[in-house]
Amino acid sequence: MQSPYRYDVLALDTADDDPIWAAYVNIFRTVFLDGRATPEGVGTFRKHRREDGAVLGMVTTEGPGLDGRQPVAGFNVTPTTINQGRGLRPALIVNTIGVLPSHRRRGLLKEMMRRQLDAAREQGMAVAVLTASEATIYGRFGFAPATRGQQLRIDTRRFAYRDGVEVADGAIEFVEPSFLADHWERITTAHQERHRGAVGHTHAHFLVDTGAWDSDEAGPSKNLRAVVHFDADGVPDGFAVFRFKGWDEAPQATVFKVCAPDAPVERALWRALAEMDLIETLTYDLSSPSDHLPLSLADERALKVTGISDWVWLRIFDLPAAVDGRAFDGDGEIVLRVVDRMGYVDGTWRLTASGGLGSAEATDAEPEVTLGVDTLALLWHNDHTAAQAAEAGVLDGSDEAVRRLGRMLRWDESAENLATF
Ligand SMILES: CC(C)(COP(=O)(O)OP(=O)(O)OC[C@H]1O[C@@H](n2cnc3c(N)ncnc32)[C@H](O)[C@@H]1OP(=O)(O)O)[C@@H](O)C(=O)NCCC(=O)NCCS
Numbered sequence: 017m018q019s020p021y022r023y024d025v026l027a028l029d030t031a032d033d034d035p036i037w038a039a040y041v042n043i044f045r046t047v048f049l050d051g052r053a054t055p056e057g058v059g060t061f062r063k064h065r066r067e068d069g070a071v072l073g074m075v076t077t078e079g080p081g082l083d084g085r086q087p088v089a090g091f092n093v094t095p096t097t098i099n100q101g102r103g104l105r106p107a108l109i110v111n112t113i114g115v116l117p118s119h120r121r122r123g124l125l126k127e128m129m130r131r132q133l134d135a136a137r138e139q140g141m142a143v144a145v146l147t148a149s150e151a152t153i154y155g156r157f158g159f160a161p162a163t164r165g166q167q168l169r170i171d172t173r174r175f176a177y178r179d180g181v182e183v184a185d186g187a188i189e190f191v192e193p194s195f196l197a198d199h200w201e202r203i204t205t206a207h208q209e210r211h212r213g214a215v216g217h218t219h220a221h222f223l224v225d226t227g228a229w230d231s232d233e234a235g236p237s238k239n240l241r242a243v244v245h246f247d248a249d250g251v252p253d254g255f256a257v258f259r260f261k262g263w264d265e266a267p268q269a270t271v272f273k274v275c276a277p278d279a280p281v282e283r284a285l286w287r288a289l290a291e292m293d294l295i296e297t298l299t300y301d302l303s304s305p306s307d308h309l310p311l312s313l314a315d316e317r318a319l320k321v322t323g324i325s326d327w328v329w330l331r332i333f334d335l336p337a338a339v340d341g342r343a344f345d346g347d348g349e350i351v352l353r354v355v356d357r358m359g360y361v362d363g364t365w366r367l368t369a370s371g372g373l374g375s376a377e378a379t380d381a382e383p384e385v386t387l388g389v390d391t392l393a394l395l396w397h398n399d400h401t402a403a404q405a406a407e408a409g410v411l412d413g414s415d416e417a418v419r420r421l422g423r424m425l426r427w428d429e430s431a432e433n434l435a436t437f
Pocket residue numbers: 047048112113114115116119120121122123124125126127147148149150152153156
């Protein structure tokens with residue numbers, strides 16, 4: 017980066033009244049075409065970033081129109097965990113990135129990405145995740161979609177489960193979202209521990225799910241509703257949050273999250289939502305292509321998949337550690353040439369999987385399969401198979417080697433994730 021640009025980190029203990037907080041938040045408000053942040057909005061950002069131990073990377077500069085040295089680009093990340101089948105392992109969430117239009121295409125994103133990934137790797141993380149505003153930005157940095165989101169539209173008048181499908185007993189109650197505060201951490205963690213592909217929730221999710229913050233209202237939510245399922249001992253073991261969408265079309269509710277570690281509890285929550293009088297339609301954006309709900313319905317046309325989109329993008333930057341943190345349901349051995357233009361995992365690796373465990377070691381052996389690190393990310397949560405990637409022309413190898421890699425990476429469980437960032 018050329019002078020006078022400078023990479024810096026906005027320290028989390030920077031005084032609350034320092035105007036740099038507003039300058040930092042307003043970079044994101046500007047590039048995402050929002051209004052300027054209110055003092056309350058800046059305060060909420062500060063609070064949740066502190067709670068998460070975020071790293072607020074930025075590029076500062078000086079010049080005409082700037083009051084001294086000011087941030088003009090921001091890249092904030094959160095340490096979290098991810099479930100890839102071998103317990104919750106450390107991972108990095110890339111939360112929000114913004115470069116003011118007056119400083120774009122001068123390498124500021126590239127510099128901030130390199131600095132943040134270097135720091136995460138030094139701290140022992142192996143992978144990073146993000147959600148992308150545009151699909152064309154992050155492939156060059158080694159990211160690819162690893163987990164999809166699916167959007168649903170449910171006709172409540174046709175909602176019923178097939179005979180014999182288990183729905184959890186226990187009480188259901190409609191509560192204030194703030195009721196969730198004492199149970200949210202336990203339930204969201206239990207869900208994450210249950211599902212491969214699930215990323216840890218952050219404090220911002222806590223604020224939103226408990227109604228403490230609504231970005232549209234720039235303050236506490238007036239409209240969020242919650243429904244809770246209680247187990248036989250009266251302990252909450254699942255929740256859903258939603259809001260009524262009004263009477264304009266057929267009366268609707270938008271469901272934001274249905275979170276329970278067990279499918280029968282999730283079904284009890286969905287039934288409670290669907291059985292609300294007057295509501296004819298439920299919409300939901302956090303489903304996944306492997307969602308069990310459609311299969312469990314008696315009338316499969318009661319539910320329409322209205323879209324499928326890329327959701328969690330994954331970047332592997334320490335291959336041996338990433339392999340150690342990933343479950344392998346198929347055994348085998350293969351030599352991979354991984355191409356990584358950022359260098360982190362560039363090289364030839366012997367990947368071995370046996371008895372559920374994998375290992376990756378650098379090797380001089382002749383590669384059997386060649387693929388980019390972004391293609392590897394595409395295969396990591398089983399979003400695609402190696403054969404599909406080969407068919408698409410983004411992975412090279414003999415048919416036998418490609419099939420062997422596919423069998424080694426195949427998961428018996430599908431990936432699911434409820435955290436958005
Ligand atoms: C997208 C954004 C962060 C890029 O920042 P930047 O500092 O201009 O990016 P850089 O100059 O470091 O570019 C790095 C590389 O990415 C490419 N790139 C940058 N923005 C791109 C885009 N929107 N689409 C495709 N490629 C892009 C550059 O051409 C460059 O490619 P190269 O490595 O082949 O030279 C910035 O334009 C921005 O803030 N946009 C609006 C908000 C946004 O989309 N943020 C991303 C949140 S998911």
